[in-house]
Amino acid sequence: MNWNTLATLMFPQGFEITERNNFLSGTAQVDGATVAVIGTTEHTPIGIEIALAQAQAVLKTVREHPQRPIVIMVDTQGQRLRHRDEMLGINSYMAHLGKCIQLARNQGHIVIGLVYDQALSGGFITSGLMADACYALPDATIRVMGLPAMARITKVPEELLIELAKENPVFAPGPENYVRMGGLHAIWDKDYASQLAQAIRDAGSVDQRAALGLQRGGRKWAQRVMDAIVDGHDVAEA
Template sequence: MENVETMMGRGRDAIDMIVDTDSFKEGTVGAKTFDDPEFGPGAVVGTAKLDGQDVTLIVSDAQAFNEKFPVVYAGIIGMEEGYKMAQAVYASLAADADKPKEQKRTLVLIVDTPGNGPGKVEEIFGMNKATGAYQLALAEARLAGHPIVSMVIGRAISGAFLCHGLQGSNILSLDSSFGTMIHVMPLTSISRIIKKDLETLQELSKGNPVFAAGPQFFYALGGVEEQIDKVEGMRPAIIEHVKQIRAAVAAGEDDKLGPWGRGTLGAERNGRVVRPKVINLMNQEFAAVAEKYAPSR
């Protein structure tokens, strides 16, 4: 089926497509209120109901522009956006701190970002610390039992996807018919770095998902749990994955979620066949010398 529509730049629209009708309350997560509209405008945060349950929404708004930082536009995650997103996660953790794992609220990340804000001012002020704080916050929430579902609706690129998406328990994506784009680095940049001509890399990308860009290739690598072929499918898919995540947490199978689990999934799909061999070899080599470096008792 071929789609002509795109969800790129429609992060706010996606909220209403996913959550219960009229349930989204922007700017409030637990006890925290985000009341400064000029702080991190590219990040939309708030609380909603999904299938009757409280969820935290963290959304890329590609229509916003941060006037203080000229490089932060079109969904780019800048320093303020990173801190705002991290604060929303920690507010979620605090709100459910006394609840058992099975009652921890879900975090839904709506992802449409072309990258981080690379401006000199942002780098000096600490953009990397901000985005790193957000990534750490998500990892802490996932390990605390919060289901985190990343829903890619447009672009999920480079370091911005690293902080806003890859720490999710499960990652879903609209399929390539929507123009959805997922990659770590464009082939032009890879070409400059590894000194391979672009034509060679383009040929490699046809059969090797490591070099390719797009949700279908990340699916083969295990980086995307499910591809969705219609916008109406986002809501039921997220609800179903929340159930799967909660079941895995309840069964003590947390290692099947998040980045580590996706590595295993990539091997099962024959997209990352070398990874388990390398891990096994490293384990063997470590075991051979472990006694030498083991702490004395």
């Protein structure tokens, strides 16, 4: 879905969002209050420029509008694979973006992520997955790595990975599998405006992803290991 069409549906009370070089920034009205909006479009890869632009937008909101909710609209094919970006330290830029989002959360900003088209690899990890809660549209494409590429990297036959993906969401792309793992809180189908307003009201400061993954049966050990560490037990006892 085109970001402008989505914004019209998601922000019926009005919005002022600009697009520049596939970077989205601006404000919108949600449930009678102003929220900050940042994001990406056109499946853009995350290079140093757009990672820094997103980080700057987050810091500006923290500095000028304390505790204003932030909505991150995600559409990216992942980290930009260029020698220039690697030499300039794209990993550090992306880490900086993630730290800025965490800073906003620490300062009382509710952060909501929405995958409205593509969300791949590091471009998703340091944006939508850093939010208090992340959601997706039904037709969104979400994956860390495609199964053919995973087969080449891991040397595991693609046919075996396809079979594993049927039972284990870790191997499988698609928003439904990320819901099972707890990475997504839910998939939005209709009435995006009311669902966004409800997401902001429901957002909390405690990371629920591991607990959701355990509850939904898609990520069975993360929460158990965390609890064992906190309680000082041997992981095998969990």
